[in-house]
Amino acid sequence: MPKLTIDGKEIEVPAGTNLIEAARRLGIEIPHYCYHPGLSIAGQCRLCMVDIEKTPRPTIACNTPATDGMIVHTQTDRVKETRRSIMEFHLINHPLDCPVCDQAGECWLQIYYMQHGLYDPRMKDEKVHKPKAVPLGPHVMLDAERCILCSRCVRFCDEVTQTGELGIFNRGDHSEIGLFPGADLTNKYSGNVVDICPVGALTDRDFRFQVRVWYLDTTKSICPGCARGCNIDVHVNRRRPHHAEGRRVARVKPRFNEDVNRWWMCDEGRYGYGFVDAPTRLVLPVRNDAGETRELSWGGAIAAVVDALGRTPADQTAIIASPKLANEDLFAIKTLAEARGIRQVGFRVPPPEPGYEDDFLIRADKNPNTRGAELMGLDGKVDKILNEATAHRVRSLLVFEHDLFDTGWRESDVRSALEAVDTLIFVGPNGSRTSDRAHLALPASAWVERDGTFTSFEGRVQRFRPALGALGEAIPTWEIVGRILAATGAPVTATRAEHWFRALAAGVPAFAGLTYQSIGDTGAMTAGTAPQAPAEAKA
Amino acid sequence: MSEKILSRNFGVKDSHTLKVYRETGGYTALAQALGREPAAILDEVKKSNLRGLGGAGFPTGMKWSFIPKNHSGPVYLVINADEGEPGTFKDRYLLERDPHALIEGMIIAARAIKSALGFVYIRGEYVEPWRRFTAAVREAYDAGYLGQGFDIVVHRGAGAYICGEETGLISSLEGKKGWPKVKPPFPAIKGAFGQPTIVNNVETICCVPHIINRGAAWFAGLGSKTQGGTRMYSVSGRVTTPGVYEESCAITLRELIERAGGVSGSGRLKAVVPGGSSAPILAAHEIDVVMDVDGLRNAGTMAGSAGVIVFDDTVSIPEALMVVARFYAHESCGQCTPCRESTGWIYKMCHRIVEGKGRKDDLDTILDVAKRGAGTTICAFYDGAVGPYISYIEKFRGEFEALCQR
Numbered sequence: 001m002p003k004l005t006i007d008g009k010e011i012e013v014p015a016g017t018n019l020i021e022a023a024r025r026l027g028i029e030i031p032h033y034c035y036h037p038g039l040s041i042a043g044q045c046r047l048c049m050v051d052i053e054k055t056p057r058p059t060i061a062c063n064t065p066a067t068d069g070m071i072v073h074t075q076t077d078r079v080k081e082t083r084r085s086i087m088e089f090h091l092i093n094h095p096l097d098c099p100v101c102d103q104a105g106e107c108w109l110q111i112y113y114m115q116h117g118l119y120d121p122r123m124k125d126e127k128v129h130k131p132k133a134v135p136l137g138p139h140v141m142l143d144a145e146r147c148i149l150c151s152r153c154v155r156f157c158d159e160v161t162q163t164g165e166l167g168i169f170n171r172g173d174h175s176e177i178g179l180f181p182g183a184d185l186t187n188k189y190s191g192n193v194v195d196i197c198p199v200g201a202l203t204d205r206d207f208r209f210q211v212r213v214w215y216l217d218t219t220k221s222i223c224p225g226c227a228r229g230c231n232i233d234v235h236v237n238r239r240r241p242h243h244a245e246g247r248r249v250a251r252v253k254p255r256f257n258e259d260v261n262r263w264w265m266c267d268e269g270r271y272g273y274g275f276v277d278a279p280t281r282l283v284l285p286v287r288n289d290a291g292e293t294r295e296l297s298w299g300g301a302i303a304a305v306v307d308a309l310g311r312t313p314a315d316q317t318a319i320i321a322s323p324k325l326a327n328e329d330l331f332a333i334k335t336l337a338e339a340r341g342i343r344q345v346g347f348r349v350p351p352p353e354p355g356y357e358d359d360f361l362i363r364a365d366k367n368p369n370t371r372g373a374e375l376m377g378l379d380g381k382v383d384k385i386l387n388e389a390t391a392h393r394v395r396s397l398l399v400f401e402h403d404l405f406d407t408g409w410r411e412s413d414v415r416s417a418l419e420a421v422d423t424l425i426f427v428g429p430n431g432s433r434t435s436d437r438a439h440l441a442l443p444a445s446a447w448v449e450r451d452g453t454f455t456s457f458e459g460r461v462q463r464f465r466p467a468l469g470a471l472g473e474a475i476p477t478w479e480i481v482g483r484i485l486a487a488t489g490a491p492v493t494a495t496r497a498e499h500w501f502r503a504l505a506a507g508v509p510a511f512a513g514l515t516y517q518s519i520g521d522t523g524a525m526t527a528g529t530a531p532q533a534p535a536e537a538k539a
Numbered sequence: 540m541s542e543k544i545l546s547r548n549f550g551v552k553d554s555h556t557l558k559v560y561r562e563t564g565g566y567t568a569l570a571q572a573l574g575r576e577p578a579a580i581l582d583e584v585k586k587s588n589l590r591g592l593g594g595a596g597f598p599t600g601m602k603w604s605f606i607p608k609n610h611s612g613p614v615y616l617v618i619n620a621d622e623g624e625p626g627t628f629k630d631r632y633l634l635e636r637d638p639h640a641l642i643e644g645m646i647i648a649a650r651a652i653k654s655a656l657g658f659v660y661i662r663g664e665y666v667e668p669w670r671r672f673t674a675a676v677r678e679a680y681d682a683g684y685l686g687q688g689f690d691i692v693v694h695r696g697a698g699a700y701i702c703g704e705e706t707g708l709i710s711s712l713e714g715k716k717g718w719p720k721v722k723p724p725f726p727a728i729k730g731a732f733g734q735p736t737i738v739n740n741v742e743t744i745c746c747v748p749h750i751i752n753r754g755a756a757w758f759a760g761l762g763s764k765t766q767g768g769t770r771m772y773s774v775s776g777r778v779t780t781p782g783v784y785e786e787s788c789a790i791t792l793r794e795l796i797e798r799a800g801g802v803s804g805s806g807r808l809k810a811v812v813p814g815g816s817s818a819p820i821l822a823a824h825e826i827d828v829v830m831d832v833d834g835l836r837n838a839g840t841m842a843g844s845a846g847v848i849v850f851d852d853t854v855s856i857p858e859a860l861m862v863v864a865r866f867y868a869h870e871s872c873g874q875c876t877p878c879r880e881s882t883g884w885i886y887k888m889c890h891r892i893v894e895g896k897g898r899k900d901d902l903d904t905i906l907d908v909a910k911r912g913a914g915t916t917i918c919a920f921y922d923g924a925v926g927p928y929i930s931y932i933e934k935f936r937g938e939f940e941a942l943c944q945r
Contacts, residue, residue: 043721044875046915057914063721085911089880122904125887149873168716168873171699173883175873 004070019061019072020048030074031083031112033090033198034150035062038263039159042151045090047112049082050074058082080116087117093128093173094199095145103200105213109148128173136166137185139267140194140202144176147201153177153193160264161360163187177201188362191270195253195263206271207251211243216250219467220521222454223252224324224447225269226355227365229456230254230261231522232269234448234467248468249273249448257522260460266362275446276468280430282443283472289439296440298473298483304440306487308423309340312396318344318385321378322401322428323367325477326452327461328500330369331507332481333400334376339490344394346380347373350408363457372455375510375526383409386417395422400477401444403432427480443474450476451497453519459529461511463519544761544769545745546785549636555671557678560639566684568748572647575751580651584747586755588767593619593703593740594815594844595919596766596832605727606652606735615736616649616657617712617726618744620672621696621703623662624815625866626846629771630741632783634661634668637745638675642684642691644744647751649689652737657691660708663698700870704918705738706730707872718874719918742771763789763831770842772830776812776849777804788831788842792821795830796849804851810934811850814843816863817923819930820856840930856935857942860927861889867924877912878921884908885928897943902932 003012006023013022020030021037033045041063049058053071058079061072073079091109098104130144154166154177165183168175179185185193194204216235223230237243237250244250252273254265275281285301287294296304309317319342321333330347337345348370357364373379386404388394390413397418404414418424418437426438429446449470455461470476478500486492494500498516505511510526518524548554548563560566572580585600606614618641622630633641645657661669673693679685694712701707702717709731711717730736746768750758759767770788772795775781779800786795792813802808808823813830819840821828828838835842850859868886873879885908888901909928912921932939 041721043917046876046917049915060721063723081911082915086876086915089876089912092880092884122900122908123884124898125884125891128883148876149879171701171873172868172871173873173879175879 002066002068002070004066004068004072006072007074013066015065017066019050019064019066022066023050023061023072023074028074030061031116032062033108033148034152036152036155036196036263039152039155039196042155045086045148045150047083047086047090047116049079049086051076051079083112083116084119087113088119088122090148091117091121092123093145094148095127097146101143101146101200102203102208102213103146103197107200108198130174130176134178135205136179136202137190139191139205139271140185141205141208142177143201143203144178146199147177148199149175149177150198152196152198153202156189156193156196157185157187160192161187161189166193188266188268188356188358189264189360191267192254192264204251210247211237211240211250215240215243217467219448219465220255221252221448221464221467222368222462223265223269223272224368224454224464225266225272225366227363227367227370227457228261228361229368229454229460229462229523230265230269230361231257231462232265234273236448236467238468247277249276259522260456260462261361264361268362273448275430276448277471278430280432281446281471281474282429282431282435282441283474285440285442285473287440288436298475301440301442302480302483302487305425305442305484308396308425308440309484309488312422314341315343316393316395317342317398318388318394318396319346319398320349320382320385320400320402320404321345321347321373323347323365323370323373324401325369325373326447326450326464326497327369327372327376327455327504327511328452328497329400329477329481330373330376330378331500331504332478332485332494334378334507335490335503336481336485339485339488344380344385344388345378346382346385347378349382349402349404352406352408365457368454368456371457371459371526372453372461375455375459376504376508386413389417389421392420396425397421397423398425398427399434399438400426401428403434405433427477429474442480443472444477444480445470445474449474452476452478453501453516455526456523459510459526460523461514461519461526462523463516463521542761542769543785544749545633545637545640545742545771546783549632549783554636555638555675557639557675557682560637564752565639565748566643568751569643569646569684572650572751577651577653580647580751583755584651584750587746587750587758588755588762588765589743589746589750589758590766590832591740592742592746592770592845594624594817596842599739599743602727602739603648603652603737605725606737607728610735613656613734614652614654615731615734616645616652616654617705617708617731617736617738618645618657618659618741619703619705619708619738620659620661620665620668620741621708622665622741622844623700623703623870624817624844624846625863626773626775626812626848627815627844628773628775629783629845631665631668632771633741633745634665634672636671638672639679640745640748641672641741642675642679644747645691646684646689647747648737648739648744654737655689657689658694658712658731659691660694660696660702660712662703663696669693669695699872700866701872701918701920704920707918708738709736716872718872719920721917761787763787763829763833765833766831770830770845773844773846774799774849775847777802777851777854778849779803786830788829790830792826792828792830792847795847796826799847799849802849802851805853807852809850809852809854810856812846812848812927814841815846816848816866817841817926818843819926820934822934840926855893856931856938857889857893860931861886861893863927863931864889864924867920871920871924875917877915878924881908881912882921882924885924892939892942895942896945897939898945899943901943902936902939906932 706720
């Protein structure tokens with residue numbers, strides 16, 4: 001463990017740590033563009049120069065490992081002048097189109113110019129012109145003039161996805177990023193190049209021109225797209241809803257978690273939040289009666305559910321929970337089933353086709369909480385429930401979230417099962433052919449509208465937080481179930497998701513000892529599970 | 540006039556053939572070297588004061604000694620025949636007229652560094668040198684000099700100046716874009732294909748057989764105190780008989796110009812670039828400088844590749860700088876920022892000045908930009924460009940100012 005001194009502060013770092021990371025540990029930021037901790041060292045941008053004692057001229061920090069006794073200065077006049085020079089070089093051919101650039105507000109050229117540049121521009125000649133608004137693939141747009149050729153995107157495609165679509169073509173100040181002939185940026189992680197692009201060269205085709213980044217609010221969350229549980233930030237546009245025609249979730253960005261997804265996430269997860277603001281959202285409790293739809297108050301809706309449950313013996317009642325539900329919801333459902341003596345409870349529904357999986361982040365199981373449902377013992381056979389329904393032995397059926405018509409089962413089998421029950425109750429954020437057939441359809445908050453936790457495939461319990469208010473009258477599933485429980489006379493004191501989590505931790509051994517505090521921002525393992533190796537770039 | 544060593548056969552008919560090479564003492568050094576331990580060969584080269592003749596002037600024996608002692612994988616010897624420095628054409632002469640000298644030198648050098656495979660990276664535009672050299676390689680295989688524990692792969696470049704930078708060359712050899720590599724690691728530790736690699740210039744390796752044959756002391760004695768041997772000076776521009784001149788590096792620039800028949804054109808000397816286009820320019824009154832590494836360094840310029848370009852007083856220095864600046868802007872690989880951006884910028888300013896649209900502050904801007912960029916880049920390309928940018932303007936500022944009246 002070499003011990004070195006940076007700006008007069010001593011620090012000991014693991015062998016091999018470079019000076020940017022060593023300084024970061026001391027809270028000292030060494031400005032840089034091409035360096036990214038998840039990629040190889042390129043040493044191209046030349047911005048991360050520092051002075052090292054006994055070294056004749058400034059040295060790049062990214063390619064310099066800390067050594068014992070090294071004395072580093074990041075704020076000498078020489079270093080400051082060098083940074084100013086490098087900033088000028090970066091900007092002489094950069095178009096000053098910040099007013100129409102999506103990166104404005106989170107652009108490292110803007111940030112570092114203000115911190116380290118602030119020179120008077122001297123470039124009076126024509127700038128180099130390059131292609132603009134070039135689609136590289138379904139998600140990424142290139143503006144080659146804005147590019148500072150840091151090569152992060154090229155290295156990402158070479159080293160992380162190993163798909164190698166991008167290269168740098170031509171030479172000198174005519175160098176530009178581009179696709180190799182015949183290639184398109186269609187790898188399943190392409191959106192990450194937008195995240196790592198420090199400037200406005202690569203922008204997100206989904207996000208561009210929607211909203212200015214300074215109107216966005218950020219909330220820590222977990223991707224609900226598969227069992228991996230990638231940590232994400234949800235960026236929402238509450239303050240300028242008219243900028244994006246009412247679309248509230250502006251974009252999703254990966255959030256660093258060393259043990260789960262590091263800096264990355266897949267495109268499927270990144271662009272999979274559309275259901276949150278989709279027209280299919282359920283916004284009011286409704287009763288469907290012989291083709292007639294009536295809006296209900298929550299009180300009326302809960303009373304109707306309790307009435308149906310009261311009319312049906314427990315052995316003729318079944319629940320199809322969902323692996324998309326949070327642990328808190330699932331434990332509320334478990335509590336309801338146990339209070340009512342309902343034994344037919346399942347959650348596992350076959351997907352229409354097997355999910356894609358790779359050896360990096362993407363899991364075949366497209367549900368965020370299969371593991372949580374398993375740990376709570378909710379894994380009854382759903383196909384058996386449907387058979388029992390068809391045979392009129394299940395008369396009240398509660399379905400959470402699933403569209404049973406969009407599964408690996410035959411539509412006709414599902415239809416005859418659902419038509420056979422006396423009362424079909426649907427709870428979920430989005431309507432579907434299943435909710436259309438439900439006698440009672442109750443609107444649940446989407447995951448970004450509420451608190452909760454998911455348990456990833458490896459047993460990591462991770463928190464997501466509310467980024468938005470619920471649409472319409474929607475409330476969290478745990479609350480819907482809690483109201484049903486209370487209306488049946490069960491003592492329910494839980495008024496927050498966290499209360500349900502406490503009950504879960506007390507009631508299910510795998511969750512024993514876990515609290516929202518101990519889960520924190522990066523998750524905690526359920527009992528008896530060990531974290532697996534962090535997601536590595538494909539070696 | 541010193542003894543001709545490397546160019547001794549240049550005037551001989553069919554000097555590029557194995558037959559003539561053997562008749563003039565070729566491959567006798569190899570026979571000697573094969574009887575010596577690698578360490579002994581290395582020691583001999585160290586004592587000879589042989590320095591790299593491609594441009595940087597690094598002591599060759601010391602470079603060879605950087606190969607890790609305990610390395611178990613392959614070690615590569617790479618010959619830099621990507622002679623691209625403007626004003627330099629000595630390696631072309633060697634490849635065309637004495638290719639076996641390079642092959643013999645390579646086999647001996649490979650023995651010193653324990654390499655079984657050598658690459659010769661030949662500049663793309665060098666078609667005839669490539670033909671002659673590959674023919675010589677075939678002859679050497681047929682005669683059994685090659686293929687007996689040492690092989691040579693001939694690789695042609697595609698015409699990029701940056702591929703003459705040793706790590707750019709290695710990238711290109713590996714099949715990648717010819718981008719110089721971030722150092723460390725240095726090639727001797729991790730070079731071509733990730734293995735320890737020595738990159739030497741053609742002329743440097745051509746010296747090796749002579750060092751083995753005639754001894755380090757003799758070779759060292761041919762040169763100056765810190766640099767052994769002779770040098771092949773490429774003399775071009777306004778001289779009566781341009782060409783390659785093999786001389787002791789103790790010669791002065793004035794003597795060298797005289798050797799090339801003196802200044803032509805107007806006959807009045809204005810300036811000389813002494814070491815390829817990257818070497819800072821010398822004014823007419825500065826030519827009594829000794830042409831070795833130290834002599835030229837003390838004069839504020841460099842020996843570089845020994846490409847001497849002579850300007851008579853009809854040459855416009857601003858125009859010359861514009862041409863040089865265009866070259867560096869065109870050849871900058873674009874990998875790292877200061878070089879990529881400022882070579883283009885400086886060319887634009889130079890071009891504007893020559894067009895008569897110069898501004899009063901342009902000259903100071905060029906000087907400032909050049910000085911700010913110097914020493915900040917991955918490779919020495921930009922430092923090479925800075926040499927002319929600064930020296931042309933500082934030494935001939937009046938000429939530039941006359942064009943910057945706006």
